[in-house]
Amino acid sequence: MSLRSGAIDAWAQPAMGNLRERMPEVARLFEKSGSADLLERRLDPAQTVAEMDKAGVDTLMLAAWCRPEGWVIDNDQIAEFTHAFPDRFVGVATVDLGKPMAAVRELERAVTELGCKALRVVPWLWKLPPDDRLYYPLYVKCIELDIPFCTQVGHTGPLMPSETGRPVPYLDRVALDFPELRIVAGHIGHPWTDEMIGVAWKHDNVFIDTSAYLPRYYPSQLLHFIRSYGQDKVLFGSNFPQLSLSRCMEQVKGLDLPAEVEAKFLRGNARRVFKL
Template sequence: MIIDAWSQHPTLRHTRDPIFDSLRRWTKAAVPTEELPVAMTVAAMDQGNVDRSLICAWVGPRNVMISNDEVAGFVAQAPDRLVGVGSVDIGKPMAAVREVRRCVEELGFRAIRVLPWLWELPPTDRRFYPVYTACAELGVPFCTQIGHTGPLMPSEVGRPIYLDQVALDFPELTIVGGHIGYPWTDEAIAVATKHENVHIDTSAYTVKRYPAALVDFMRGHGRRKVLFGTNYPMILPAKALDGIDTLELDDEARSLFLGGNALRVFKLPPAGA
C-alpha cells in the first residue's frame, strides 16, 4: 500500500492565489480556469499507484484557500481513496478549538494542519497551543511544514528545532513535519529521533532530491519515522516516486515509508476495511 501523507485537491482560490507565483517559475504549471474534478486527483493517484491520499484544507490569516467543508465534499466523492485533513484559524483560539472538534468528530478528518509560514509565526507561538491541546485530546496528529518556503514568505518559522519545544510541552501529541525540513534536515532528524511522536514527511520533494542524511535515517533507526508525501498537485505521485529503488531500502523500511507509517500515525483502517 502507498499512502500520500500530504496532498491537496485544489480549489481555484488555491491555485490562483498570488502567494504561489514564485513556485510557478519552477513548476511552470498552467493555472486552471475552472474547478478541477476529484476524478483528476484520483487518476493522478492511479498513475503513481497511490492507494490513498490525505488531502488538506488551507486556512490562513488572509483567506481560506480550501475550506474544511470543501475537503469533506471531495472526500465524499472518493471515500475509499481520499482522507481529510483539516485546518483552522489560530487567530481565533476558541473558534479554532471548536473547528478542530468539528473536523474530527463530524467530518471524520484524521489530522489538523497549520502552516507557520502562512501565519508568519513559529509553532511555539501561543496561538498554536489551543490547537495542540485539542489535537492531543482527540488523538489526531498535528501536521505542519518544516524547512524553507517556496512562496516568498519568511522561512525562519519553519526551523524544525521549534518542534522540540512543542514536543516537550505536548508529549502526547503526534506531530508530522512535512517538506523534509531542508536546509535544516539534520535538525528535523534530531528532533524526530529525540521525540517518540515526531515524524517527517517527504512532500514537496522527489525521491531524487532526498538529502543523503534523510535516506540514511530511513534505512536505519528512522525507518518508523518517515512518511511518503507528494504535495500534489505541485508534484505528481509518479514523479515523486521515480527512482525509489535507488534509495536501497530493505523490504521493511520501504513498506513502512510508503504506507505503513502513515497507517499507524493517522490511525487509518487497513485496505479493504
C-alpha cells in the same frame, strides 16, 4: 513489487484551480517545479483518483488551507472529496489561527462531523512559529481527539520568511511541552535537515514527511535515516499538485530501499501515525 498495494501520500491538497488567485506566494514554487499549469487547473474527485491510479498511489491525505486573509480551501470542500471516495481520500483539517476559540470548535467539528484525521497549520502563512501561544489550545484538542498535528519545517519555497520553519527551537519546544502530541513535520526541514532528524530521533511522537521534494533530491542524511534508525519515523509525501504523483512514485523505485523499509515509508508509518 506493486506500488498499488497501499501507498499513502501524507501531504497533498486538491487542485481547485484557485491557487494563483488565493495563494499568490506559491505561483513561483509551482513554476520552478514544472507544474505551473496546475495553478489554475481544477480536478474533481474522480479526476484526482485517475491521477492517483496512474501513479500507483492508493490514498491521498488532502488538506484544507486557511490564511489570515481568509479560506483558500475549507474543511467542507475537503469533505466533498472524502465522502465521494472514502477509500481513497483522508481529510486533514485546518483552522483560522487568528480566532482561537472558533479554531478549537472548528477542529472538533472537522474531526467529529466531517471525519478528518489530522490538523495542519502552516506557520509561514501566519508568521507565527508553532510554539506561539495561539497554537496551544489546538494541541490540547488534538490530544483529546487522538489526531496528529501536521506542520511545515524548513525554508519556504514561496518568497516568505523561513524562520518559523526551524525545527530547533520551535518544534522541539512543542514536543517537550506536549509529549503526547503526534507531530508530523512536512517538507524535510532543509536546510535544517539535521536538526529535523535530531528532533525526530529525540521525541517518540515526532515524524517527518518528505513532501515538496522529489525523491531523487532527498538529502543523503535523510536517506540514511530512512534506511536505518529512522525507518519508523519518515512518511512519504508529495505536496500534490505541486509535484507530479507519477514522478514521485517512479523516483521512489529508484531509491532502491529494502522491501521492508519501503513498505514502512510508503504506507506503514502513515497508517500507524494517523491511525488509518
